[in-house]
Amino acid sequence: MNSPLLKVENVKKYYPIKRGILSKTVAHVKAVDEVSFQIYPGETLGLVGESGCGKSTLGRSIIQLESISQGNILFNDVNLAKISKSELRKIRNQIQIIFQDPYSSLNPRKRVRDILIEPLIVHENLSRPEMEKKIHDLIQIVGLSKHQLNKYPHEFSGGQRQRIGIARALILNPKFIVCDEPVSALDVSIQAQILNLLKDLQKEFGLTYLFIAHGLGAVKYMSDKIAVMYLGKIVEFGKTNDIFQKTKHPYTKALLDAYPPPNPHLRNKERIVLEGDVPNPANPPAGCRFHTRCPLAQKLCREVEPKLAGNEHTVACHFPYN
Template sequence: MRNSPNLSARLQELAPLLQIERLKVYFSIRKGIFSRIAGHVRAVDDISLDIFEGETLGLVGESGCGKSTIGRAIVRLEEPQEGRIVFRNADITHRSLRQLKPLRTKLQMIFQDPYSSLNPRKRIYDILAEPLAAHRIAAKADLQRRVNRLLDMVGLPSAYQNRYPHELSGGQRQRIGIARAISLEPSLIVCDEPVSALDVSIQAQILNLLSDLQKELKLTYVFIAHGIGAVNYISTRIAVMYLGKIVEVGSRDELFRNPKHPYTKILLDAYPAPDPTKRSKQRIIVEGDVPNSANPPQGCRFHTRCPYVQERCRREEPQLGNSGHAAACHFPLG
């Protein structure tokens, strides 16, 4: 999906649909027979990010960098330790389950594994009709029509409503997951690696479906992936994560044309180019392993693997900044 060059700039002139302010999500490490807390995994560590209505924000990074945790925190499946999540100017960070119920219709999630996210004991009709009835989106007499409409929107025959999840292929199950997400007429959908478990040909179909639904229903996406290819195809803006931090954010075209952070350049160099003659002749080769997120390095978290590291990087943590294309790097590329 290609967006106009000025779309990202126009979006940022508007008020954000959702704001993430200095968000921290830690997980306890417990040891011993008394299960005492011995430390914390800093999955998301002091992140601020704005998401604008109508855009697709791609969130990309290596496995374990914290991108899925951000997505789960947005829909309140994870409880933040610090920071704020503001949706339509309302702070939803610490709302109770009862207070969150009206909000559940506006914030939905598509999960990575469509099989484990669907109840294997329920027919497709029940999976799609249950949220409509629970949130009183549709009357009982109207449920059948709404379920048929949802199946049609995701490209499945109405006869599939009598099947169980195990009777569908992976791509068909993911279409049911998408249908369930859009059934409550949300404003924002977190797509947590929705195509990573699918064949390449099916990935393209699902990405095109998400693009079509976004236009038809005026949706906003947070699209999480560890592959830069899918993020490039569907995103308006891209945020790059490393070890619980956002290291670069900018429009898709700017980020691909002129990456500022060495880690972003490494991700782009690892992406197979359709035309080998156009591959970068100054590729960066990364060495070493990702540090332990329970004990991240001081200063820039990427300095232990960065080929351009200097003494300042080891002692001083770089800040992301507020410009349209920003990088958390003391010595940005370009």
């Protein structure tokens, strides 16, 4: 069996809360709290959860746009959290990110040609004609024309801007890409086009994805495995079919119930409706973090924090669904 391309081991990302004249740290926002998983080459892991659960923070931390507070991030057995900036720069061409907002992630003062050539100037030793050929080929692969390379980002639609963002992520031939909610800012009709493009590019270039989203339809379509995240922790992890057909955690069940089933005859079945907001990550509830919103919570849930348990399909719940 292949070795994992990426290993995330007990990763924590805490943000200090400072107060007073001396900016004394009085508490921490626990955005990511002891998260572990593995992703194998050519695989897509879907990371799903409500807004504020720590998904994007984890994605940015994995590619070292943000430093982690504790833990290890092993990419091809190289610990990205421990290496120097110069060593990280050598690996940067292998790990890339597609951002959620295609407009704010592109420099509005640069033409598309300059946006795509900049990474090649920094990381590759190519002549100008070689760079031009590479961006011409790539811009057509993502569904745009080479005649559009002289335009600025504001001259494109949202879907076209996201295609530019995808081209920028691909320009250095990476092995691993974090897709940080890449379709959530797009119209529904455009979302399908971008998702199909990502699937096609994965097959063509042998890419490995961490696909972050809160829409379960996109996650189901894209992912081989799914990790469900709540308040900084993974509460359920397994193959996509197992997550959808053999749901174990009440939070996962609530997320699935919020996703309209394609069969209208199944829409009247009993559903879990989440009430209230996600608790404050600076002061998470004792015991199970989900117990304040869980319809199945018992005394044990309020006192003892459950740990992920199981084989291929793991769940952190004292009273999981069978």
